[in-house]
Amino acid sequence: MNNFFKKYKIIFFILLFLIPIILIIIENKEVNNDFWFLVNTGKYIVKNDLPHIDPFTFHEGLKLVTQQWLTDIIFYFTYSNFGKYGMLSLVIIISIINELLIYKTSYLLSKNKTLSILISVVSMSLLRGFFVTRPQIITYTLLNLELLQLEKFIQTKEIKHLYILPIISLLEINTISLYVISQMEIWLDTQESWKLHKKQ
Numbered sequence: 001m002n003n004f005f006k007k008y009k010i011i012f013f014i015l016l017f018l019i020p021i022i023l024i025i026i027e028n029k030e031v032n033n034d035f036w037f038l039v040n041t042g043k044y045i046v047k048n049d050l051p052h053i054d055p056f057t058f059h060e061g062l063k064l065v066t067q068q069w070l071t072d073i074i075f076y077f078t079y080s081n082f083g084k085y086g087m088l089s090l091v092i093i094i095s096i097i098n099e100l101l102i103y104k105t106s107y108l109l110s111k112n113k114t115l116s117i118l119i120s121v122v123s124m125s126l127l128r129g130f131f132v133t134r135p136q137i138i139t140y141t142l143l144n145l146e147l148l149q150l151e152k153f154i155q156t157k158e159i160k161h162l163y164i165l166p167i168i169s170l171l172e173i174n175t176i177s178l179y180v181i182s183q184m185e186i187w188l189d190t191q192e193s194w195k196l197h198k199k200q
Contacts, residue, residue, distance in 0.1 A: 013117050017099065020124035024095045024131045028088050035075065035087070035133040038068070042076025045069055070174040071135040087133055094137045099124045101144035108151050135176040142168050142175070 037056065044055055045066070054064040066072065079087050099120050106116035124131075131137055146168050153161040 013114075016117060016121055019121055020099060020128055021092060021095055023125055023128045025088075025092060027128050028091055028132060031084055031087055031133040038072050038133075038135070039075045039079050041066060041069075042072035042074070043080070045073055046076060068135040068174075068176045070171070071138055071176060074138075075133070091131055091133060091137060094141055095124065095131045098131075098140055098144055101141070101148055105144065105148045105151055108148070108155060138175045139172065142172050 040056060041051070044051055050066055050069055051064055054062040075087065078090050082089070102123050103116050103120040106119040107113060110116055110119075127140075130140070146165065149161045149164055149168075153159070
């Protein structure tokens with residue numbers, strides 16, 4: 001009987017893990033309306049340069065800051081090579097990566113596989129409406145990766161876990177320009193680490 005539960009426990013957890021992914025697939029039957037601006041901006045950047053004047057508006061001389069230029073290029077290449085379903089597949093792949101990152105961080109904190117799976121499934125199910133064809137999907141991935149690396153550093157005190165943070169910050173700046181959020185996250189985790197260090 002125990003072998004039966006052990007065998008099917010893995011299948012159950014895999015099916016549970018897939019629930020938010022299925023919900024995200026249902027939410028993403030079509031690309032988001034903003035996607036067309038992003039993909040056209042990506043096309044313009046590849047064929048010309050970073051625009052400083054909006055090339056798509058009927059208002060003449062409207063200034064533009066393309067803060068998510070790297071995301072625009074990624075979206076353009078994905079869409080031009082694989083079409084709408086390629087773009088929606090990218091959203092699914094990024095969603096799976098985020099669920100795995102949430103699971104990994106939760107497991108580092110709780111040391112409980114069942115609880116970590118439940119946290120990742122519930123989190124991604126609640127966030128399903130945010131995983132769409134917009135730059136924020138890359139932001140969530142980078143922030144989750146950053147949290148994971150900071151938690152690894154807090155637990156092990158090994159500096160190697162911090163080496164990736166400047167790269168994450170650089171990617172955040174060029175995919176959606178969320179450098180401030182990234183720095184706040186590092187500051188909060190550093191404060192927490194310092195408090196724990198003082199107690200020891």
